[in-house]
Amino acid sequence: MNSYYSCLDTLLIAPQAEQHDLIKRMAYNNNGKIVFYGAEEYFVARSQPFILNKLKRTPNLNGVIFFTIDQFCYGEKFNTELMLNIVKIGLSIHFARENISVLNLKDLKIKYVEFISYYHCKKSEQNFVNEYYFL
Amino acid sequence: MIDFKKGYIIKKCDNIEPLKEIQNYLCKLLHKHFDFYHDDPFTSLNQLHKFAPNLNATQLNEKRVGLIEDFNNEIDCSEMIFSAFETIITQFLGPDILAQKKSNVVIQMPNDPNPSEIHRDAPSHSPYEIVLWVPMVDCFKTKAMHVLDHQKSNVLYDFLAKNDDWANFEKEATAQSEYVPVNFGEALIFSTTVLHGSHINKENETRVSLNLRYKNIFSPSGLKNQLQYFKVLKTSDLLKIGSELQFKKIDYNLQKNKKEID
Ligand SMILES: [Fe+2]
Numbered sequence: 001m002n003s004y005y006s007c008l009d010t011l012l013i014a015p016q017a018e019q020h021d022l023i024k025r026m027a028y029n030n031n032g033k034i035v036f037y038g039a040e041e042y043f044v045a046r047s048q049p050f051i052l053n054k055l056k057r058t059p060n061l062n063g064v065i066f067f068t069i070d071q072f073c074y075g076e077k078f079n080t081e082l083m084l085n086i087v088k089i090g091l092s093i094h095f096a097r098e099n100i101s102v103l104n105l106k107d108l109k110i111k112y113v114e115f116i117s118y119y120h121c122k123k124s125e126q127n128f129v130n131e132y133y134f135l
Numbered sequence: 136m137i138d139f140k141k142g143y144i145i146k147k148c149d150n151i152e153p154l155k156e157i158q159n160y161l162c163k164l165l166h167k168h169f170d171f172y173h174d175d176p177f178t179s180l181n182q183l184h185k186f187a188p189n190l191n192a193t194q195l196n197e198k199r200v201g202l203i204e205d206f207n208n209e210i211d212c213s214e215m216i217f218s219a220f221e222t223i224i225t226q227f228l229g230p231d232i233l234a235q236k237k238s239n240v241v242i243q244m245p246n247d248p249n250p251s252e253i254h255r256d257a258p259s260h261s262p263y264e265i266v267l268w269v270p271m272v273d274c275f276k277t278k279a280m281h282v283l284d285h286q287k288s289n290v291l292y293d294f295l296a297k298n299d300d301w302a303n304f305e306k307e308a309t310a311q312s313e314y315v316p317v318n319f320g321e322a323l324i325f326s327t328t329v330l331h332g333s334h335i336n337k338e339n340e341t342r343v344s345l346n347l348r349y350k351n352i353f354s355p356s357g358l359k360n361q362l363q364y365f366k367v368l369k370t371s372d373l374l375k376i377g378s379e380l381q382f383k384k385i386d387y388n389l390q391k392n393k394k395e396i397d
Contacts, residue, residue: 069362080382080385081385081388081389084385084386084389085389095362097360097363098360098362098363099363100362109379109382112378112382113352113367113370113374113375113378114362114367116378116381117233117352117353117361117367118356118361118362120353121261121353121354121355121361122356124354124355124356
């Protein structure tokens, strides 16, 4: 049984109960359960500076489950650094809404293109969709 | 260069084999879900309404949902459709391509009162995406889709923006749209910005078609979550080299900063 740390997206309007449900299901689908719930005050949503230390201090963890990969996209650039730091301390990373897992450094290298593509495409979309389509 | 001024084209496949494979697989599932057997795939599909009579809309929809789930669980449709239409898809999008994870299967029996009303897929879908509408049988007249070209679609949306009059917009769109006959072995490829839909199928045959979307890996996304909706289908060596270097640089900076802190 794997042990996961749960990290909600505090910038999202989606009700927290729904976020919890999806995160729990993601833990279950990855042979585990949530053993620690990150409190909102423990991280600043845009860059999440406290999460890495929090993960280092929580014993016997196998991974961390975020509600969405958008939690890595709120800053000026895609937060590859945090992903790298997490996999380098031996934890897996999971995104509940997207149903995507990064198991280790090798896996991160493989999925990196998909992540930067997501970030890039989403930011470009925000530049024009709202202006034109919703006249 | 592809002439795509109208926002849609009909294209013959490079390779019919993957389409035949999908067609056969679909028939197998139809036989299972609708409980009948016929050895000719075209008859199984075209005459589905005769093999499965008296189904109400709810029952038909339940069967359709079960069928789509089985269909997507067992074959990689986006890869197969890509291999059937590789040349044209690559001409549109280049070598770095995302494909819709799950294909939609649409079954339109004769006189089904619920066709798909006229609409366009953008902005929930990116205007940089292409839609491949791939019939599993020959489609003509009311059995086919109807489409409005890019220019006419734009004029109508300008009208809608100015007048906020959906009823007249829909009436005009339907009046100006054209049926687009497409045979098995061909695809209707259209931009997500063109209006399209179907009318009640007045022919004596059932239409069974697939639709799925492809986009370039770095073109702007629509409002749908790209990671949920698309998967990476193809990447070029150039993209691999570029992203590898970008990743290495971030890793290098991290290690450098860590050393400075230590
Ligand atoms: Fe559509």
